[in-house]
Amino acid sequence: MNYPWSTDGRTIFYGLDFGANIWGSHLGVSTRRDAVARDFDDIARLGFVVVRWFVFCDGRSGIAYDTRGLPAGLDDRFFTDVDVALEVARNVDVRIDFVLLDHHWLFSGIRHTLADPVTGDLLEARLPAGRADILLTQEGHDALFEHIIEPLVRRYGEDGERADLRHQIFAFEFMNEPDFVIDEWERDRSPRVTRALPFAALAAGISRLSEVVHAYSPALVTLGGARADNLWAWDADALGLDVLQLHAYPDEGHARDIDPFSTPAGALDVRHDVILGEFRSSAPLDDSLELALAGGYAGAWPWSFSGTDKYGRLDLEALRRFGRRHPELVNPRFAAG
Numbered sequence: 145m146n147y148p149w150s151t152d153g154r155t156i157f158y159g160l161d162f163g164a165n166i167w168g169s170h171l172g173v174s175t176r177r178d179a180v181a182r183d184f185d186d187i188a189r190l191g192f193v194v195v196r197w198f199v200f201c202d203g204r205s206g207i208a209y210d211t212r213g214l215p216a217g218l219d220d221r222f223f224t225d226v227d228v229a230l231e232v233a234r235n236v237d238v239r240i241d242f243v244l245l246d247h248h249w250l251f252s253g254i255r256h257t258l259a260d261p262v263t264g265d266l267l268e269a270r271l272p273a274g275r276a277d278i279l280l281t282q283e284g285h286d287a288l289f290e291h292i293i294e295p296l297v298r299r300y301g302e303d304g305e306r307a308d309l310r311h312q313i314f315a316f317e318f319m320n321e322p323d324f325v326i327d328e329w330e331r332d333r334s335p336r337v338t339r340a341l342p343f344a345a346l347a348a349g350i351s352r353l354s355e356v357v358h359a360y361s362p363a364l365v366t367l368g369g370a371r372a373d374n375l376w377a378w379d380a381d382a383l384g385l386d387v388l389q390l391h392a393y394p395d396e397g398h399a400r401d402i403d404p405f406s407t408p409a410g411a412l413d414v415r416h417d418v419i420l421g422e423f424r425s426s427a428p429l430d431d432s433l434e435l436a437l438a439g440g441y442a443g444a445w446p447w448s449f450s451g452t453d454k455y456g457r458l459d460l461e462a463l464r465r466f467g468r469r470h471p472e473l474v475n476p477r478f479a480a481g
Contacts, residue, residue: 145192146422146448148243149201150180156452159246161229162199163206163222166257167268172205172225173232181232187449188236190460191467191474194314196241196368196421196445197229200292202248203275204255207292213256213271214278214287218295230300230309237475239314243368244293244353250274250325251336273339280345288349294356301360313363318353321370321391322346332371347383354384368421372402372412379414387442388414389421405432408439419443424455429462430469437470 150157150173157171164170173180187195200206206225210216233240248254253270278284300310319325323332327340354365364386367378378388390412394403402412405425409418419442425432429446436444451457467474 145187145190145195146445147183147187147195147197147450148448149198149450149452150176150183151450151452152176152179156450159198159201159204161197161205162225164219165205166203166255168257170221172221172228174221174224174228177228177232180229181235183449184232184236184238185477188238188475188477189479190463191478192238193475194239194241194443194445195233195449196243198243198246198320200244200249201246202251202254203245203278209256213275214284215291216287217291223299226296226300227306227309230306230312233312234309236477239312241315241317241366242313243317243320245319247319247321247323247325247334248274249319250276250279250339250341251334252338253336274337276339276341279341279349280339285345285348285352289352289356293353297356297363298360300363302362304360310362313361315364315366315387316353316357316361317366317368317389318350319346320368322367323370323374329374332374343377347380350383350385358384366419366421372404375412375414375418379416385416388416388418390418391422392420393422393424404439404441405435409441417442419445421445422447429459430466431462433466434469437473 150161160171161173163172206219206222208216208219251274252272254274256269256271278288298304300306300313323329324334325337325341327342333340357363357365365384366387366389367385368389368391369375369378370391372390375388378385390404392404404420412418420436424447433444446458447455464480467478468480
């Protein structure tokens with residue numbers, strides 16, 4: 145299941161679930177623990193065993209930046225929120241796939257706050273190239289890993305401070321749908337990206353994440369790929385990924401995309417197992433899940449529990465039908481009624 149951010153029915157907490165935010169407030173999950181716990185109880189009762197949850201998104205929460213805009217450390221609310229998320233998940237036998245960055249990280253005009261050098265007042269700014277410098281420079285890359293990613297992975301690793309929660313992390317993802325920000329992939333690149341990311345720079349981030357996770361954590365490493373014809377790039381051994389993802393919206397008119405519900409995983413010409421990491425289809429949801437299962441996909445994670453975009457909420461009765469047919473696959477808390 146894609147969580148992928150929480151909502152209270154009025155506010156969409158995109159990028160706000162973990163840590164204090166750049167506007168000086170804290171809306172993380174520890175401030176809304178009971179509501180998030182109710183969501184996870186619902187998710188478990190629908191049969192799900194993994195949720196996919198975005199963490200830093202476009203960089204608006206959880207990260208403290210220095211005067212150059214580079215990551216200086218995690219803010220003091222961040223781990224409180226992650227602890228709560230993992231504790232809530234543990235209580236209902238659900239594991240989490242943490243998506244570290246969204247491709248919006250490189251979108252022009254994302255919001256940031258800067259301190260006035262004279263008064264110290266916080267001023268809101270719009271970053272013309274997003275946070276591209278963090279991924280395009282070695283100094284930024286090192287700051288992201290040394291101050292942000294490595295402390296996160298190690299805290300929930302085999303010898304970390306919260307090693308008791310290590311098995312609740314199913315996987316880490318470096319970035320959601322990086323297809324849209326890669327310099328060489330012009331046909332996919334979003335017009336909102338003014339400084340695109342060379343594939344080599346992205347590959348360096350993915351492979352470094354794989355090294356860190358495999359060194360300290362039992363979690364897997366995956367990547368949310370948006371296009372089937374780019375799967376070959378993520379299949380490279382040098383990236384260190386354990387399982388690939390394909391995101392599938394076959395009714396959206398993307399002429400180059402395959403329909404995974406009529407294309408078995410074995411026909412994708414990759415060596416790694418493939419999860420349908422996001423999908424929606426006009427077909428009944430239980431039928432789509434059956435086709436994914438029959439097609440040999442390693443998992444199928446529908447979009448989305450929050451239902452805060454044009455796709456809306458999921459068909460709950462269809463999920464229950466699938467769960468009744470496959471009790472061996474679903475959460476032990478599954479409620480068939």
